[in-house]
Amino acid sequence: MTTYAIGDIQGCFDSFRHLLDLVRFDPESDRLWLVGDLVNRGPHSLETLRFVKGLGDAAITVLGNHDLHLLMLSEGYSKKHHDDTVDAILAAHDREELLGWLRHCPMMHVEDGHALVHAGLLPQWTVAQALSLAGEVEAALRAKNYREFLANMWGSEPPYWRDDLAGWPRLRVIVNAMTRMRFCSTEGVMEFKAKGELVDAPAGYLPWFAVPGRKSADHVLVTGHWSALGLRIEPNLLALDSGCLWGRHLTAVRLPGREVFQIDCSGEDVT
Numbered sequence: 098m099t100t101y102a103i104g105d106i107q108g109c110f111d112s113f114r115h116l117l118d119l120v121r122f123d124p125e126s127d128r129l130w131l132v133g134d135l136v137n138r139g140p141h142s143l144e145t146l147r148f149v150k151g152l153g154d155a156a157i158t159v160l161g162n163h164d165l166h167l168l169m170l171s172e173g174y175s176k177k178h179h180d181d182t183v184d185a186i187l188a189a190h191d192r193e194e195l196l197g198w199l200r201h202c203p204m205m206h207v208e209d210g211h212a213l214v215h216a217g218l219l220p221q222w223t224v225a226q227a228l229s230l231a232g233e234v235e236a237a238l239r240a241k242n243y244r245e246f247l248a249n250m251w252g253s254e255p256p257y258w259r260d261d262l263a264g265w266p267r268l269r270v271i272v273n274a275m276t277r278m279r280f281c282s283t284e285g286v287m288e289f290k291a292k293g294e295l296v297d298a299p300a301g302y303l304p305w306f307a308v309p310g311r312k313s314a315d316h317v318l319v320t321g322h323w324s325a326l327g328l329r330i331e332p333n334l335l336a337l338d339s340g341c342l343w344g345r346h347l348t349a350v351r352l353p354g355r356e357v358f359q360i361d362c363s364g365e366d367v368t
Contacts, residue, residue: 100352104337105321108139109365112347116360132321133161133215144186161215162276204231216278216322219285220308224316230271244299255289257286263307
């Protein structure tokens with residue numbers, strides 16, 4: 098069995114299928130690890146969502162911020178952005194089935210020394226602690242009153258973790274770290290405005306993965322989210338968002354050997 102970790106697809110279904118053809122993906126014997134943001138801004142979010150759902154156990158996808166935005170939109174708790182491309186999902190005959198499946202996707206997956214999460218982990222979290230915290234968010238998304246969670250999920254406060262956080266602020270910090278974070282301070286205070294390259298780090302902030310003493314450094318973190326960072330391969334990091342949505346590349350990395358496969362996305366019809 099071969100596992101391929103793949104960066105943010107964001108509805109770029111044609112590029113995704115071309116990448117699967119390139120690696121000769123066989124759902125009967127191979128597995129996909131998808132870093133989240135299956136949908137939005139690309140031209141074929143509905144097709145992407147249906148296809149990945151149809152792969153069943155052959156694909157593990159963690160939730161990204163665009164996936165959560167879709168869930169909030171579906172319940173009226175988020176405003177539609179001018180570049181959103183999820184109308185086809187919201188109007189689909191199988192809308193509820195697709196959204197229900199998405200709500201049951203994990204926030205994080207850990208296996209064989211690798212940890213799959215969309216954006217990153219706060220430096221004070223061990224992988225075991227983060228996995229437990231991810232489970233709290235997953236339980237809220239899957240609960241009967243999940244709409245109440247969606248109504249209170251978004252926002253940038255508080256921007257840091259404390260063990261005594263409770264209720265919606267606690268869950269919000271977990272969501273923000275795992276799906277939105279790029280830069281944070283050495284104390285783990287997150288900064289949400291900067292989205293550029295490493296040289297664009299605001300004063301007093303570092304890329305989350307470069308914080309000295311990061312407690313998750315004993316695992317290989319497999320992430321996406323940060324297209325300006327591009328493909329970045331370090332001993333304990335595989336950052337895979339190589340900007341397919343922006344006409345650059347969609348990347349797959351074979352685990353654990355780290356062989357890289359890429360598709361040129363310049364021909365993707367992105368709106």
